[in-house]
Amino acid sequence: MSARADALVETELERQFLDQLRAASGEVDGPMERHCVRLFLFAEMLAAERGVEIDRELVLCAAFMHDAGLYDSISHGGVYTDEGGEHAARLFERAGAPPERVRMIADACAQHHALRDQSRRGTEVELMRLADRIEALMRANRGSGASSKRGIARPLSQSVLKIRGRLSGRWRSACASSPATPE
Numbered sequence: 001m002s003a004r005a006d007a008l009v010e011t012e013l014e015r016q017f018l019d020q021l022r023a024a025s026g027e028v029d030g031p032m033e034r035h036c037v038r039l040f041l042f043a044e045m046l047a048a049e050r051g052v053e054i055d056r057e058l059v060l061c062a063a064f065m066h067d068a069g070l071y072d073s074i075s076h077g078g079v080y081t082d083e084g085g086e087h088a089a090r091l092f093e094r095a096g097a098p099p100e101r102v103r104m105i106a107d108a109c110a111q112h113h114a115l116r117d118q119s120r121r122g123t124e125v126e127l128m129r130l131a132d133r134i135e136a137l138m139r140a141n142r143g144s145g146a147s148s149k150r151g152i153a154r155p156l157s158q159s160v161l162k163i164r165g166r167l168s169g170r171w172r173s174a175c176a177s178s179p180a181t182p183e
């Protein structure tokens with residue numbers, strides 16, 4: 001079965017992360033998987049918009065695993081964002097990733113709900129955080145839409161509009177869908 005996520009996978013490690021997400025969630029191309037795909041696409045587009053290069057494998061793997069701590073097979077009863085990061089870090093370690101990449105993927109998952117800029121932890125960490133906020137804003141816009149026009153949300157709202165304008169037909173449906181989206 002081919003899903004949108006399969007089309008993004010280019011490396012063995014990315015395949016491993018997607019397989020683990022599917023094993024944990026118990027489904028292929030389910031709401032969580034589509035949420036993860038959207039996060040990756042938003043992060044990638046934000047990077048392009050800002051003209052920064054990213055560690056694509058790290059961002060895609062982080063996107064697949066960032067909420068995986070919600071699942072019993074991965075959680076040990078702790079903070080789910082931390083547990084997703086710890087699990088992702090173990091997989092990177094096992095794959096022979098250098099300590100800095102291991103630390104970065106742990107932070108990209110663990111800090112995706114952080115309220116403040118995480119650029120000091122790495123571009124990929126900050127982009128995952130912003131991508132998650134875009135996802136939340138899009139969800140809010142499908143509801144009242146009122147909260148996205150104020151304060152800190154405004155720059156991201158502008159990014160949402162730009163991103164909507166740039167989405168190719170292939171991805172538009174992925175980003176416009178409104179599944180019962182996890183956080």
Ligand SMILES: [Fe+2]
Pocket residue numbers: 035066067132182183
């Ligand atoms: Fe999420």
